[in-house]
Amino acid sequence: MTVHKLAMVGCGGVTAMHYDGYTAHPERIQLVAACDPVAERRDWAQQTYGVASVHETLDAMIDAVDWDVAVVCTPTSIRREMVEQLAAAGKHLMVEKPLADTYAEAKTLVDICAKANVKLAVNQNFREHYGFHLARDLVAEGRLGKVLGIVHEDLMFRQDKGWRREAERHALSVMGVHWLDGFRFLLGREASWVWCRTASSPAIDATGETEAFTHLLFDDIPVTYTESFSSRIRRTDTVVLGALATLRLGSEGVQLTDDAGTTSHQNPYAGKGKPESTYRCLDQLLQALDDGKEPANSGEDNLRTIALLDAAYASAKAGEPVTLTEGLPR
Incomplete structure (x- = not known):
């Protein structure tokens, strides 16, 4: 098994999940460097996770340390700049979701990496963290019969801080990108039609x-x-309605209810298993590097998730449905 040298680009709050997942797999990953413009965050990475080489800029990290794979955890507002530098340096990379704020921006990132012949993956870890993979398997096995529809609710009281609070796209961009990707993954199909309405509550301090x-x-x-x-x-809560059974996804796993009763399928990547689900996303990229193939969570695949996100915002703005062709803009 190949051990890949890994560098972290950005050391913000989300990176703790990444560090926890990666440091649990020294047989696969050697975490050699990190960069962040904030000294406090660099110190945190070094002191908490033992990252030996920390740097203020990406340029400095590229010049100072030998590594082959980067995980990018920066805000989307500077995502292109980071991807351009990494691709030019020949580094393969996995980025945090969303890949970009718009489909056009995401397509640009995919094209940059393709032109540089580096692989690009996206951390859509809810495919396993939320149990979409379990539901996908049950659907593929025919346990539900024909899938008739899906009903999904994600309700919370959430006040974000920092750059997310100022972003023009908020709730859908933060959480919807997980669910839209999950629907695609569960069904093994692409969407052809999207209708959306958005609103802003005065209870939450957010631009979007x-x-x-x-x-x-x-x-x-x-x-x-x-x-x-x-x-x-x-x-x-997610309910998948089938002709033969009903499937319910939750925080711990999935439940299948049919005429014989209810059976539960526990999800090992739920809850405290979230860092492991993130590692498994990265390992798809590492395995693709080892095999010379494309990862299932590639940037190219993720374009269809971002296209759905873009279509939802476009529909909300126009006040009418948006149609897609094979999951992509017409």
């Missing part, structure tokens, strides 16, 4: 939307999805 009400069609399968960052009731 705090509520989104979205309907999608994946061929003939309808999906209804509600996101709220101002709900006083907290609930995350």
Whole structure:
């Protein structure tokens, strides 16, 4: 098994999940460097996780240390700059979600990496952290029969800080990108139609939307999805309605209910397993490097997730549905 040398680009709050996942796998990853413009965050990475080489800039880290794979955890506002530097240096990379704020920006990042012949992956770790992979397997096995539709709610009271609070795109960009990707992954299909309405609650200090009400069609399968960052009731719940059974996804796993009763399938990557789900996303990239293939969570694949996100915002702005062709803009 190849051990890859890894560098972290950005040391913000989300990186603790990455560090916890990666340091648990020294047989696969050697974490050699990190960069962040904030000295306090560099010190945290060094003192908490033993990162030997920390730097203020990406340029300095590229020049100072030998490594082959980067994980990019910067805000999307500077994502292109980071990807351009990494691709030019021949570094393969995995980026935090969302890949970019818009489909056009995401396509540019994918093209930059393709031209530089470096692989690009996206940390869509909810495919396993939330249990979409378990649901996908049950659907593929025919346990539900024909899938008739999906109903999904993600309700919380969430006040973000820092750059996210100032972003023009908020609730859908922060959480919707997980769910939209999860629907694609679970069904193994691409959406053809998107309708969305958004709203902003005065209870939450945010420039962008705090509520989104979205309907999608994946061929003939309808999906209804509600996101709220101002709900006083907290609930995350997914119900997949099938002709033979009903499947419910939650924080711990999935439950399949049919005429014989209910069976539970525990998800080892839920809860405290989240860092492991993130490692597994990275390992898809590492395995692709070892095999000379493309990872399932590639930037190219993720374009269809970002296209869905873009279509939802476009629909909310125009007040009418948006249609897609094979999951991409027409």
